[in-house]
Every structure is written in C-alpha cells, then in structure tokens.
Amino acid sequence: MKVEGKHQIDAPRTRVYEALINPEVLQRTIPGCERLEKTGEDTYAATIRAGVGAIKGVFNGTVKLQDLRAPEHFRMVVEGKGSPGFLKGSGDLDLEDAGEGTTVNYTGDVQVGGTIASVGQRMIQSTVKMMASQFFTALTTEAKTETSEPPPKHGFFRTALRWFSGWLKGLFGR
Amino acid sequence: MIAAQFDYKVPKSLNEAVSLLAADPDGSKILAGGHSLIPAMKLRLAQPQVLIDIARLKDLAYIREDGSQILIGATTTHYEIESSELLKQICPLLPACAASIGDVQVRNKGTIGGSIAHSDPAGDWPAAALALHAQLVLVGPNGERTVSADDFFIDLLTTDLQPGEILREIRIARPSGKFGQAYQKVPHPASGFAVVGVAVHLTLKADGSCEAASVGVTGVAAKAYRATDTEAALVNSTLDEAALDSAASQVCTGVDANEDLFASADYRCHLAKVHTRRAIVSAKANAA
Numbered sequence: 001m002k003v004e005g006k007h008q009i010d011a012p013r014t015r016v017y018e019a020l021i022n023p024e025v026l027q028r029t030i031p032g033c034e035r036l037e038k039t040g041e042d043t044y045a046a047t048i049r050a051g052v053g054a055i056k057g058v059f060n061g062t063v064k065l066q067d068l069r070a071p072e073h074f075r076m077v078v079e080g081k082g083s084p085g086f087l088k089g090s091g092d093l094d095l096e097d098a099g100e101g102t103t104v105n106y107t108g109d110v111q112v113g114g115t116i117a118s119v120g121q122r123m124i125q126s127t128v129k130m131m132a133s134q135f136f137t138a139l140t141t142e143a144k145t146e147t148s149e150p151p152p153k154h155g156f157f158r159t160a161l162r163w164f165s166g167w168l169k170g171l172f173g174r
Numbered sequence: 175m176i177a178a179q180f181d182y183k184v185p186k187s188l189n190e191a192v193s194l195l196a197a198d199p200d201g202s203k204i205l206a207g208g209h210s211l212i213p214a215m216k217l218r219l220a221q222p223q224v225l226i227d228i229a230r231l232k233d234l235a236y237i238r239e240d241g242s243q244i245l246i247g248a249t250t251t252h253y254e255i256e257s258s259e260l261l262k263q264i265c266p267l268l269p270a271c272a273a274s275i276g277d278v279q280v281r282n283k284g285t286i287g288g289s290i291a292h293s294d295p296a297g298d299w300p301a302a303a304l305a306l307h308a309q310l311v312l313v314g315p316n317g318e319r320t321v322s323a324d325d326f327f328i329d330l331l332t333t334d335l336q337p338g339e340i341l342r343e344i345r346i347a348r349p350s351g352k353f354g355q356a357y358q359k360v361p362h363p364a365s366g367f368a369v370v371g372v373a374v375h376l377t378l379k380a381d382g383s384c385e386a387a388s389v390g391v392t393g394v395a396a397k398a399y400r401a402t403d404t405e406a407a408l409v410n411s412t413l414d415e416a417a418l419d420s421a422a423s424q425v426c427t428g429v430d431a432n433e434d435l436f437a438s439a440d441y442r443c444h445l446a447k448v449h450t451r452r453a454i455v456s457a458k459a460n461a462a
C-alpha cells in the first residue's frame with residue numbers, strides 16, 4: 001500500500017531534521033512507542049503499542065535510517081511483527097524550507113500481513129493516516145519547544161560565576 | 175480463533191456498570207450487542223481484561239417520545255428501531271437506516287449505542303445521527319453530559335467518549351414542518367457494511383423550496399461526517415436538477431477518502447456523489 005503525505009511544521013528545517021533522526025524525540029513522538037533502542041549505526045529496535053479504539057496490538061521491530069543527507073532527506077526502513085500481524089515498509093522523507101517553517105514530504109510503501117490485513121484491510125489506510133498526523137503534531141510541539149528553550153544553562157552559570165568572581169576580586173582587591 | 179482470557183461482569187444497573195468500569199477504565203470494555211467487539215476479540219485484535227455486559231439492562235432499551243424529543247436507549251437493537259411503528263411515523267430515517275444494517279441476526283443483537291460508540295468508519299448509525307443532529311447522553315463517574323453528534327465523532331474508531339464513560343441515550347429533536355428523509359447505501363457485498371452511506375433530512379418551505387438540509391455521510395472517510403457544502407447548496411434552492419447536481423458534486427469536497435482493496439478513493443467519491451443525489455431525490459419525494 002502506498003503511503004504519502006505532506007506536513008507543515010512551524011520550525012526551521014535543521015531543527016526539524018535533527019528531531020526526526022533523534023531517537024529520544026522519536027520515542028516521545030511516535031504514537032504508542034514504548035521502547036526505541038540503538039542497536040547499531042542508525043539502527044534501532046522498537047516496541048510500539050499501536051491501535052485505535054478497541055483494536056490494539058503490540059509490534060516489535062527494527063527501524064533503520066539510510067541515505068542521511070542533512071537537512072533535506074533520509075530514508076526510513078521499518079520491519080515489525082506483532083500479535084495482530086506483521087508490517088514491512090520503507091519511506092523517503094524530504095524536507096523543504098517553507099518561509100519560516102518546514103514542509104515534510106513523505107512517500108513510502110507499506111506491506112501489512114496477517115490477521116490485521118485479512119480482516120482490517122479497509123481500515124489500514126485510515127489508521128496509517130491517523131498515526132502519521134498524531135506523529136507530526138507531536139513532532140511540531142517538540143520542534144517548537146526546542147526553539148523557545150532558554151539559552152543553555154552553562155551560560156547562566158558562567159555569568160553568575162563571572163559576577164561572583166568579580167565581586168570576590170573587588171572584595172579582596174580593596 | 176478463541177478470544178484471549180477475560181473477566182465477564184453483569185451489572186444490575188447503569189450505575190453499577192459505571193462503577194465497574196471506573197475500576198479499570200482502560201482494561202475494560204462495555205459489551206452491548208457485541209457484533210463489532212466479539213469478532214475483534216476472537217481475532218485477538220482486541221484483548222480487554224474485563225467485559226461489562228450492559229445488554230441485559232432492560233431499562234436501557236427503549237424508544238420514547240418526550241415532548242419535542244425522541245429518546246432512544248443505547249441498548250435498543252437495530253431490529254427494535256426498524257420495526258418501531260412510532261419511528262416510522264415521526265422519523266422514518268431511523269427505521270430505514272436500521273433496516274439497511276447487516277442481516278437479521280446482526281439486527282437482532284446489534285445496538286444503536288454500540289454502533290455509535292464504536293464509530294466504525296463504515297457504520298450506518300453515525301450518518302443518521304449526524305443528519306438528525308442527534309444529542310448523545312454520556313454517563314461517567316462524574317455524572318452525565320450531553321454531546322452533539324457533530325462533536326462526538328473525532329476520528330477513525332475514536333469518539334469523545336472518555337475512558338470510564340458509557341453512552342446512555344440518543345436524543346433527536348422530533349422533526350417538524352414539511353420534512354422528508356432518506357438513507358441511501360451501497361453495502362459491501364460480503365460484510366454488508368456501507369461502502370458509502372448517505373443520510374438526508376430536508377425541511378421544505380410551503381412553496382416546496384428547501385428551508386434546511388442536513389446530510390450525513392459514512393463509509394467515505396475515516397469517520398462519518400456532515401457534507402456541509404452539499405447542505406449549503408441545497409438550502410434556499412428549489413431542489414431543481416441544477417441544485418441537485420451542484421449539491422451532489424460537493425459531497426466529497428475537502429474529504430480525504432478511504433481506499434481499500436474493494437474501492438479506490440476516486441470510486442468511493444463517485445459512489446458518494448451518485449448516492450447523495452439519489453438520497454436527496456427520495457427525501458424530496460418523501461416530503462410530498
């Protein structure tokens with residue numbers, strides 16, 4: 001099944017790219033992701049509890065990132081197996097500048113098999129769309145909070161230290 | 175296949191059902207007719223820890239007229255609605271919609287509340303609930319609240335029903351004035367689910383032109399929706415050929431249509447347009 005779409009993210013392209021390939025961010029943004037561990041160079045093991053409404057399943061699998069060309073492109077290869085069936089797919093993500101923000105274009109091919117494919121076929125596409133939209137909404141929040149973060153903490157400490165040492169010098173230099 | 179192990183509880187009242195549900199809102203599921211939940215459990219796509227069976231709460235199954243409102247209890251079966259003489263007279267869209275669901279066995283067991291709460295993208299009731307501006311009464315640990323159908327259906331199998339809440343009643347304003355209704359459906363040949371389903375409610379002025387229109391569409395997108403552009407094209411028109419064409423052609427405007435092995439997105443939208451037109455034509459004819 002072909003999956004494609006486009007999402008607008010209100011953050012600069014480099015930041016969006018960093019978030020998209022950062023396993024910690026991905027664990028927080030992939031809907032139902034319970035575990036994402038690095039197992040090799042750009043390779044991760046994942047446990048995802050995916051589902052909508054009453055229908056739920058746990059998938060275990062691997063995620064591989066390929067063709068990394070920051071900040072414009074990468075390819076994601078996913079393979080997973082779980083109680084309701086299996087899924088295998090790959091997708092290309094392309095990032096474009098769009099004014100202040102970024103447009104993420106994704107296109108891919110997903111194969112789903114097992115029980116979920118035989119009885120849930122009519123809902124697979126909607127489920128994928130729904131999860132993609134949840135993912136990008138969460139990612140937008142992540143990318144935005146990073147921009148509005150206060151300046152790095154060491155800056156504050158350095159300023160405080162400088163002020164303190166100046167005060168000490170003043171005290172003893174007298 | 176056989177379902178995974180689960181606990182089964184039969185509350186004696188709705189209040190008891192709410193408190194049983196409160197014990198483990200995420201691990202429990204409410205069982206009514208079971209015609210969506212049980213197949214999913216047998217395939218182990220759903221594995222609730224506890225089933226709380228409300229189908230036996232007889233005081234939740236009723237069809238009543240209360241002043242200007244029609245009240246339908248959540249565990250009222252499709253067949254009870256299909257065969258209701260009262261509804262055939264005052265709101266024929268409901269029996270027509272019920273009659274189109276699945277087969278006799280499904281209609282004897284399946285409930286209107288279960289169907290609406292499950293919010294299957296191809297379920298028939300959500301389309302009718304939207305077209306009739308239904309109000310849904312939900313009861314939870316903090317009491318009752320009422321949500322309009324427009325706000326209730328959120329996404330694929332996702333509704334405004336919070337963990338711990340149970341759909342108790344469906345309220346519909348009793349249609350008044352000169353009105354006509356129709357439900358048009360293309361059933362999937364194997365499952366009977368709506369590939370496309372269109373529910374139409376029209377209110378006509380004395381001269382026969384359209385005063386108000388509401389159109390609920392199911393099967394096309396991830397959730398049932400109101401075709402607001404179609405409605406706008408009908409209101410104040412004389413429902414002539416040009417108005418019908420324009421209204422029907424806008425039924426998929428701005429909608430991300432489903433695609434599966436049976437029907438591509440384009441084919442679905444084509445079906446939706448054809449059947450929206452037919453539904454409007456028969457609603458108009460029924461108003462006469």
